[in-house]
Amino acid sequence: MKDTRKRILMVDDDEDDFFLVNTLLQDVTSNQYTIDWAATYDKAIEAIEKKEHELYLVDYRLGRYTGLDILRHFQKIGYEAPVIMLTGKGDYAIDNEAMMAGASDYLVKGEITGPELERAIRYGIMEFKHLRTIAENERKYFGIFEKSHDLIVLADCNKNIIEVNPTVLRKMQYSRDEFLKMNLKDLFVHEAEALQFLLDICEDDAIIQKEFSFKNKSGQKIEVLVNANKLDEQLGTFLCVAEDITEKKREELEKRQQEKFVISGRIARVIAHEVRNPLTNILLAVGQFNQDGTPDSEDHQLYLDIIERNCTRINQLVTELLQSTRMMELHLQDWHVNTLLKNALALAYDRLQLNNIRLKEFYTEENVTLQADDEKMNIALLNILINAVEAMIPGEGILTVSTQSENGKAYIRIRDNGMGIPEDNKARLFDPFFTSKTKGTGLGLTSTQNIIINHKGTIHVESAPGEGTLFTIILPLS
Structure with missing residues (x-):
């Protein structure tokens, strides 16, 4: 059967103290803890580096070393674990120094009772696990916040910006200090969009997949797809996550432009074919009429000139339309x-x-x-x-x-x-x-x-x- 007892290391150069602490603990909980003993600083360091214990009881006085040296070694190797410092009566300055150095608690020798010792150990282990869970969650969510490719903005109840992630700084080109003086509405290109955004988020408490236009410090427009909602009801804080869709919209526009260009070219070729043929016939007829006989009056000549001039103009427009919509040879x-x-x-x-x-x-x-x-x-x-x-x-x-x-x-x-x-x-x-x-x-x-x-x-x-x-x-x- 697997041993489920929690292992504790006691670092103390006095064997009588180790025997006393072990007895007190076993009297209260005989089958929950196993206490190992390190009588010297070197043995303590050797045991600590194995990282096999869930809690450490460390005496402040260890010959030429102190319990603070033990705490510093924890920091040196980057090992986090709950440490309870054992001090003498009245050593309040030492107690404070130990807590500042990373000890989770301290106990005064000569005043320790079994229940008090067990409670300190149990709370020390539980608190450490809770703190580690919180720290891991903070690292996880901080990593998401820091490394997200989306623009993430936090704002207070007045919609003033209180925090932004690095992507916002990079894309919007403002410094963090500049952002902390801005309001959410300052991100928008159009004032009407900003007012509508603030109205929607106040009434519905959430905005799902809505497109807006942001502007960066240099005035360039950034198209974004926004999700926003209240983060904390009591504090009134808002979380705004915006996906930069500028490139996506640009690609869609490029595709539409290409399609439109191809269609325009086809239409131009149809127009050229269908219009030029009758135009050519009209111009030939006018030319032949001018050659074959003299018009009866000046009005006839005027009308013929108008027909010829406008036919020529239409022909030029068709030529320009073809040139403006056909694929061209480039000298690159x-x-x-x-x-x-x-x-x-x-x-x-x-x-x-x-x-x-x-x-x-x-x-x-x-x-x-x-x-x-x-x-x-x-x-x-x-x-x-x-x-x-x-x-x-x-x-x-x-x-x-x-x-x-x-x-x-x-x-x-x-x-x-x-x-x-x-x-x-x-x-x-x-x-x-x-x-x-x-x-x-x-x-x-x-x-x-x-x-x-x-x-x-x-x-x-x-x-x-x-x-x-x-x-x-x-x-x-x-």
Whole structure:
């Protein structure tokens, strides 16, 4: 049968004391504990390093050593176990020092009774097990908190942030001290979303799988899927766990853009075929009519000119539509992302000066090289830059451009402080022939998107009326 008795080690250089303690304990509980004896410091160290005992009774005075030396050895080898210090009467300073050094309790020699000794041992073992369980749980949950890839935020009853995990610090780019001065609503891009979030969590006590837009310190938007609920009803603390779905949504958008681009190309080819044939016949007929006879009046000639001019215009639009939606041949070379953007800015420089637009430039210092057709990229970037200039009030406009490298991709961002784009128009921004300008074909951004897609990249727009517009171009590195 397995011995279930708890093993205790007594460290004491006095055999009479060991005999007395052993007798007291056996008189109270004859079959629950086994006490081993270490008469010297060296034997005690040898026994402790085997880690075979559940509790240690250590006399303070051990020849040239003390019980504090024993406690220090526990710390040195990283061994945690309950230790009860045995001290002389009136050694309160020693008692306090022993407790500070890690002893779980102390007993005064000469005043120990059997029940008191058994209770101290039993409580010492039980308390140690409870503390170890708590510590393990703390390590486990602290590990989850620290190592989670999700953004974890704790807030108090006033929704002020009281703790964040490292993922929040990394993605949101604020320091911990900055976060501790912030409110939950400060994380959101849109004030309306923030107010709705706070309203929902107060009324329902929980938010399950809702999408919101956060913004980091540099103003970049992070799409998140949020779960939030009250952590402690009495304290009113809130736990907010947000999964970063920015990349996932970006991939979904890329897929939609690719599908839309393919469909637009098919439609363009159908239009070209079905429209060009009758147009050609009309133009041939007009030409033949002009050759065969003189019109009866000036009105006839005027009408013929109108027919010819508009047929030619339709033909040009069909050609532009085809060019803006077909896969194109690229002449690829290695280009630094900064150079591509600076080249496009040089072409737009006259417009910036003419409209008195202030330019802010932020370029990456890394060697961010990508393969690009510089002529095509000039067209794509210039279309965005010109749109930005035209969206801003002359003399009040601020154009901010930046480059960055992240996760093996190059980022080009072009931001204006213009009138912004209504939500309904954003969805149609890259559609052929869609334009809000009085003059324009509506194929500029379609062509831009085509060029970016042909470079295996993506283009995204963020905008709201009165808040300006941000275009983000993402391209793979060489």
